[in-house]
Amino acid sequence: MTVPPPEPGVSRAQAAVTVVVGAAVMGALVGALWAWLAPPIHGVVALTRSGERITASLGSESDHWFTSAFMFVGMLGVVAVVGAVLSWQWRAHRGPVMAAALTVGGVAAAAVAAGVGASLARLRYGTVDVAGAPVSEESRVHYVVEAPAVFFGHSPLQIAATVLLPAAVAALVYLLAVTATVRDDLGAWPPVEYPLPTTGRIGTGADAPPAAPSAPWP
Template sequence: MTRGRATGVVVLGLTLAGAVIGGLWSWLAPSAHGVIALTRSGERVQTYLGGESDHLFVSAALLIGLMTSVAIVAAVLVWQWRAHRGPLMATALWVGLVAATGAAAAVGAVLVHWRYGGVPFDTAPVTPEHRIFYYAEAPPVFFARGPWQVATTLLFPAAVAALTYALMAVATPRDDLGVAPPVERSPLGAGAPN
């Protein structure tokens, strides 16, 4: 298999793994239970029950934790592919993990939105007779919706994989990273021509 094809396999395989992780995350991530109430003045207010707002953080952290685990395992598995070790495979690894994290976030967000729907703040059936409406909010895939938070979520697993791969490369005593079969060398002077 050529190096180009091997990098394509890594990127595609990681992207598919990310989609599977997104499905797993949507099943594991806890929703946040909240309440929408009508005040005496007729204003709608929304709050979370007890410590349920913590689930908004836990859900995003769970996605990063799952993808970081995938990143470490992927780096070790890619390193085992001796014939293709090197910078091109390291690049495929981090590109694949950015794509995998993006796929996990997209699949996870779609599945939890399908399961829980949006927060019904404007459409909640609160009336002066029934002032309270309980709901379950879909878990978020990102800590916040700002571009820096989204970029950090997408890049963190890729950075962990790159660091893992780099540590294995640094720990290899051979300059060729062990790609070629080892060459037996004779001790100095033993059997050398005169």
């Protein structure tokens, strides 16, 4: 005999808010961890023969622009997968509301992580003041360290793609769990029990065909 899930102690709206807030908190932690791990970019501010100031990266340091952004996206992807799996374990609240909360939470996590990560990286490495760099005719090169990049670029499309990626990953993982569930109610609360099929005639219970067994509670 299967046992349905117990009645939840919180409402579905409270559960959704909990998921969104939890995702935002995880985003803050991801941003702080990224600011600590992401590699900075070493470069120079140089004075050309014409008197113009230019900036350039040293050697292969320019690759760190891509490495730091890719690291940021990868960390958000891990948070999205773990968050979707943990939300699915909250069996009583499975359904479209939780899926929507995961989507909003993914966007919130990415936005908070980007803000915290960029702010901490800026505090750690500062900004490059090209106009105030101490270069002159006698010393034409000044070495600088630039903060890593959160996004792959500055265009609105690149920023939007990074912010929406964890939401898409979380929704996809949750959808895979839904499609693998045999019960139409996903095992959520309240449980849905389907009536026995009718025979269209009056008789005893022994005359009715046996009902198909309901799917067990996951």
